[in-house]
Amino acid sequence: MIRWRRLVLAAALASALPAASAVDVLHRERSLYQTILITEDRNRICMQFSVREQQRNQSCFNPRRPKRMVFTYTRMMMGALLLEPEPVNVLIAGLGGGTLPTALHDLLPEAHIDTVEIDPAVVAAARRYFGFATGERQVVHVRDARVFIKRAVTDDVRYDLVMLDAFGGDYIPEHLMTREFLDEVRALMTDGGVLAANTFATSRLYDHESETYRAAFGMFFNLRLRESNNRVILARNGPLPDKAELRANAAAWRGRLRAYDVPIREFPARLSLDVDWDVTRRPLTDQYAPANLLRGD
Amino acid sequence: MAAHVPYRATWLNARVLLVNALAFCGGFSIMSLELLGGRILAPWFGGSIYVWGSIITVFMLALSLGYLIGGRLSLRAPTLAKFGGILTVAAVILYPTVHLAEPTMVWVFERIEDPRYGSLVASLMLFVAPTVVLGAISPYSVRLLVRQREESGKVAGTLYFVSTLGSALGTLATSFYFVLWFEIDTIVTCLAGLLLGLGALAVAVGVNTEAPA
Numbered sequence: 001m002i003r004w005r006r007l008v009l010a011a012a013l014a015s016a017l018p019a020a021s022a023v024d025v026l027h028r029e030r031s032l033y034q035t036i037l038i039t040e041d042r043n044r045i046c047m048q049f050s051v052r053e054q055q056r057n058q059s060c061f062n063p064r065r066p067k068r069m070v071f072t073y074t075r076m077m078m079g080a081l082l083l084e085p086e087p088v089n090v091l092i093a094g095l096g097g098g099t100l101p102t103a104l105h106d107l108l109p110e111a112h113i114d115t116v117e118i119d120p121a122v123v124a125a126a127r128r129y130f131g132f133a134t135g136e137r138q139v140v141h142v143r144d145a146r147v148f149i150k151r152a153v154t155d156d157v158r159y160d161l162v163m164l165d166a167f168g169g170d171y172i173p174e175h176l177m178t179r180e181f182l183d184e185v186r187a188l189m190t191d192g193g194v195l196a197a198n199t200f201a202t203s204r205l206y207d208h209e210s211e212t213y214r215a216a217f218g219m220f221f222n223l224r225l226r227e228s229n230n231r232v233i234l235a236r237n238g239p240l241p242d243k244a245e246l247r248a249n250a251a252a253w254r255g256r257l258r259a260y261d262v263p264i265r266e267f268p269a270r271l272s273l274d275v276d277w278d279v280t281r282r283p284l285t286d287q288y289a290p291a292n293l294l295r296g297d
Numbered sequence: 298m299a300a301h302v303p304y305r306a307t308w309l310n311a312r313v314l315l316v317n318a319l320a321f322c323g324g325f326s327i328m329s330l331e332l333l334g335g336r337i338l339a340p341w342f343g344g345s346i347y348v349w350g351s352i353i354t355v356f357m358l359a360l361s362l363g364y365l366i367g368g369r370l371s372l373r374a375p376t377l378a379k380f381g382g383i384l385t386v387a388a389v390i391l392y393p394t395v396h397l398a399e400p401t402m403v404w405v406f407e408r409i410e411d412p413r414y415g416s417l418v419a420s421l422m423l424f425v426a427p428t429v430v431l432g433a434i435s436p437y438s439v440r441l442l443v444r445q446r447e448e449s450g451k452v453a454g455t456l457y458f459v460s461t462l463g464s465a466l467g468t469l470a471t472s473f474y475f476v477l478w479f480e481i482d483t484i485v486t487c488l489a490g491l492l493l494g495l496g497a498l499a500v501a502v503g504v505n506t507e508a509p510a
Contacts, residue, residue, distance in 0.1 A: 180340060
């Protein structure tokens with residue numbers, strides 16, 4: 001009997017110990033908006049907003065190869081460079097660990113990057129654990145993205161690249177997924193300006209969201225890769241480029257993106273104009289925006 | 298006189314039921330509107346915690362005023378017809394929110410940069426008036442149903458129970474289902490319609506059954 005107990009105990013310890021020692025929690029914080037968890041394992045540091053398994057890692061980096069983009073969706077967001085290869089004014093909604101703003105800051109020496117993040121605790125964690133540094137060309141605004149964008153439209157500010165990456169944890173900010181919001185984003189974009197949006201590829205929300213983007217932008221590219229549950233929408237304030245232009249931009253960016261692990265040469269073939277969603281679904285509006293309920297269905 | 302007793306008993310029950318139904322719908326409308334308030338303000342002032350702070354502050358403030366006013370009104374020859382009138386007024390004040398929300402928020406957004414104060418001022422402008430009137434329902438309904446001092450606590454307790462139950466149901470129905478099925482303006486219009494319908498019913502019943510003082 002005692003022997004059995006010992007065996008069970010040893011087995012339990014054996015299974016629990018590696019997990020406990022492999023992932024260290026560096027920081028845990030309940031901020032105003034979410035639980036922020038910073039973890040470290042053998043080769044990466046991660047920021048998590050959700051305790052749910054599938055939604056776990058928001059932002060990760062490998063301190064030995066800090067440039068390398070760990071997540072497929074982050075690499076997919078860089079596909080925006082196929083449509084606008086040399087953006088000068090960039091707006092990013094949602095900071096996370098600062099992977100996108102840091103990469104764009106390094107890759108585009110002329111660019112000015114404004115990042116909007118609602119949660120001051122995320123900004124602090126990105127600085128402390130992810131080496132995110134602000135400066136003259138790298139500015140963070142602690143504000144609700146919708147309010148920032150509405151204000152920027154009135155102030156006549158324009159961007160040639162807008163990246164929406166504000167949906168992270170368990171809760172979608174519903175006022176950032178409506179036709180009116182996208183109209184405001186479009187009003188903020190220069191002629192030919194590009195939008196890259198990290199969105200959902202599953203649930204009924206996919207149909208509603210796709211219809212919402214179509215209502216605001218008309219045709220757009222869908223970028224999906226097999227290894228990711230996300231899809232990235234690439235839209236333009238103007239006509240979309242043809243395949244030849246996309247391939248040329250991919251070739252031009254290929255070398256510079258190698259250190260980031262962005263397989264940009266594969267992207268042009270993956271950009272789809274197919275309407276692969278149910279077009280009878282209602283676009284989301286400020287009047288009708290149950291994104292979280294639709295996602296749960 | 299004796300022949301009137303059975304009739305009077307049924308009438309009293311119907312009256313109690315009606316007052317309770319009105320209190321229930323008052324509670325339902327208050328919380329449904331409060332939840333929708335967050336959705337109405339979000340496009341202009343965001344979804345930050347202080348937007349909810351503004352809304353809750355304004356609703357609490359308006360309700361406290363409403364309780365005070367309802368209590369005062371109940372001193373002046375209270376009748377079911379007048380009670381129905383309060384709900385009708387609430388409906389009439391609530392409905393224009395549908396059309397005034399957008400221009401009001403534009404006006405505030407252009408003048409106040411800080412979304413904390415912007416959301417506070419917009420909430421004040423949009424939600425104080427209907428919520429004050431809805432708040433007057435509770436104390437007035439207590440006065441209508443209390444006949445003896447000894448039962449006043451029981452009557453008040455029952456009415457708080459009924460109206461707070463309405464609030465709970467209004468919160469649940471709005472956040473779980475209404476926003477999934479309907480547009481915000483449709484929900485607000487239906488709330489106003491409900492208040493108007495019940496208010497008019499109370500006025501009609503009151504005018505036909507209450508002897509002039």
